Amino acid sequence: MNPFGIFITIGLYYTFSEIYSRKRVFILNPVMLTILTIVLILHLFGIGYDYYNESARILTFLLGPAVVSLAIPLYRQREYIHRYSKQIFAGVTAGGLVAVVSAVLIITLLGGDDTVARSIAPKSITTAIAIGVSEKISGIPSLTAVLVIITGIMGNAAGVEVMNALKIRDRVARGLAMGVTAHGLGTARIILDDEVSGAVSGLGMALNGIFTSVILPLLAIVLF
Amino acid sequence: MYRGLAIIFGFFFLGEFISNAADLMIPGSVIGMILLTIALFSGVVNPEWCEREAEFFVRHMSVLFIPPGAGIVMYLSLIKTELLPISAALFISFFATLLVTGKVVEVLR
Secondary structure, three states, X not given: OOOHHHHHHHHHHHHHHHHHHHOOOHHHOHHHHHHHHHHHHHHHOOOOHXXXXXXXXXXXXXXXXXXXXXXHHHHHOHHHHHHOHHHHHXXXXXXXXXXXXXXHHHHHHOOOOHHHHHHHOOOOOOHHHHHHHHHHOOOOHHHHHHHHHHHHHHHHHHHHHHHHHOOXXXXXXXXXXXXXXXXXXXXXXXXXXXXXXXXXXXXXXXXXXXXXXXXXXXXXXXXX | OHHHHHHHHHHHHHHHHHHHHOOOOOXXXXXXXXXXXXXXXXXXXXXXXXXXXXXXXXXXXXXXXXXXXXXXXXXXXXXXXXXXXXHHHHHHHHHXXXXXXXXXXXXXX
16 A cells, blocks of 8 residues: 555644644634645646545544544533433434535525535534445535535634624533534634533534434435 | 454444444444443443543544545536535525524523
8 A cells, every 4th residue: 555645644734733733723724724735736746536545545444433432522521411401402403404404405496416415414513424424325425524624614713703693692502503513623612712612512513413414314315 | 452442443343234234324433433322321331441542533533534525626626616506505504503503502591
């Protein structure tokens, strides 16, 4: 196996992470910058994506155990699950449905492609799960990954301000809304404001990941 | 370390096996995560057995979705033609999801 892909992935990610740790602005998101740079390199040097991907396959495979590992942070927040069970259950169900249905309907109404609608459907759940869900419902996992990251960056950059404008003030409501809408990147932002919001956001992310991956194959029958 | 990795990969394998055998539309990794969560809540698995390894995977998850993300290079022309519906869907759905989730929780408090 050629080490090219794994080298540029880790090398670029390390470089952009270092930059991000010094200048924490959302536009410098290291995952997004690494993806863009790799796209640029492949494009400029005429390197096929398959050649790159073949050699970076080990990393992609590890998404599986990483998703399984999400059980640990979910278990750690069990106290909040008990305390706010009703709100969390209702919020994840309502928010999870709105995220999927609104995105798919807008694509359809604007005459968008069916594959694009399938790829955008899981855009609010954590990338690792979204990629697997996209594959299962015949979307394009690569497109899904990028749309999920963009959604996360929106949450990280503007989620708090949008919730202020929408007059969502309760700390549990703010946390859950952020986690359900903008997964890990949103959680990383709201945790800076309030510890409870941060914990609930992490829960919202994990539970919406489960909810969406279970419900989307069923919704797919009516939506596409 | 090996106990933690054995548990995590064991649940991943179990999830994949169930997903394939029952021909489910749910990714095997998600089934593995659900089963591990149940195992933790029911006390079958002690969190101390695998938390260090799980934390490692969760903390470094971002680097793992760079290779699939870079696959976007094959769909640049599709994105160009679909730019308007994609942007509109991302923006409107973002506002709608924040609003509905937040308000539903606030109403119930």
